[in-house]
Amino acid sequence: MKKFLVAAIILTGLSCKKETQPAPKITTPPITIATKCGILLNTPTLDSFVYPTYYITVNVAFPDGNELVHIHDNVTGDHDGSWYLTKYDKDSTYCMTP
Numbered sequence: 001m002k003k004f005l006v007a008a009i010i011l012t013g014l015s016c017k018k019e020t021q022p023a024p025k026i027t028t029p030p031i032t033i034a035t036k037c038g039i040l041l042n043t044p045t046l047d048s049f050v051y052p053t054y055y056i057t058v059n060v061a062f063p064d065g066n067e068l069v070h071i072h073d074n075v076t077g078d079h080d081g082s083w084y085l086t087k088y089d090k091d092s093t094y095c096m097t098p
Helices: 002-015
Strands: 036-040 045-050 053-062 065-074 093-096
Touching: none
Parallel strands: none
Antiparallel strands: 036 053, 036 093, 045 053, 053 065
């Protein structure tokens, strides 16, 4: 009888299945880069121009204070002053990513 009880206990223990939980899905939130926008306080000055790239400097009023910003980009037309785009007019909005 003891052998039967021991065998029953062993078989009961072996027949129990451990329920496995699926691994939790780990999702990382997307990284968002906040843009920083401000108002141009002056018309930019041309620092240098090496075709097709222009380099300008402008003073921008950001919510956390004024900053001197150095910008470079490529001209879209002839090198006859087209480095100055209307988006760099005084009092226009300028946004940049940190």
